Amino acid sequence: MADRYGLEEKALLSCWQWRGHRPRHDGGGLRADAEVLLDAAGRRALAEVSGVxxxxxxxxxxxxxxxxxxxxxxxxxxxxx
Structure with a gap:
């Protein structure tokens, strides 16, 4: 998503306070297909950042x-x- 909107991944991820850890594959690499849950403020932030x-x-x-x-x-x- 960050790439789609011309943002660095860190810049996009810093829009939210994260609880928990990013899911990883058994080999240790980060999973790109993980589900993200957002609270109401987080959903508003995503809409604002994406313009959707x-x-x-x-x-x-x-x-x-x-x-x-x-x-x-x-x-x-x-x-x-």
């Missing part, structure tokens, strides 16, 4: 509305797991 409306992202991304207990916070920061 949340309704469109909700249709395109199967896990768009899924929640996870690791995402719960009161400070309004965008979170991902």
């Amino acid at each position: 409306e949340e309704e469109v992202l909700a249709r395109a991304l199967p896990s768009w509305g899924r929640e996870d207990s690791k995402l719960t916070a009161e400070d309004g920061a965008a979170r991902a797991v």
Whole structure:
């Protein structure tokens, strides 16, 4: 996704506070097909960064509305797991 929008991966990943670790293959390499869950602030941040409306992202991304207990916070920061 970062490449598609002309961003460095680090710049895109820094938009969210991450909970958990990036999934890896058995050999140790990072998986490119891992699922990402975003809280409401994280979903808004993705829509802003990509310039794609949340309704469109909700249709395109199967896990768009899924929640996870690791995402719960009161400070309004965008979170991902």
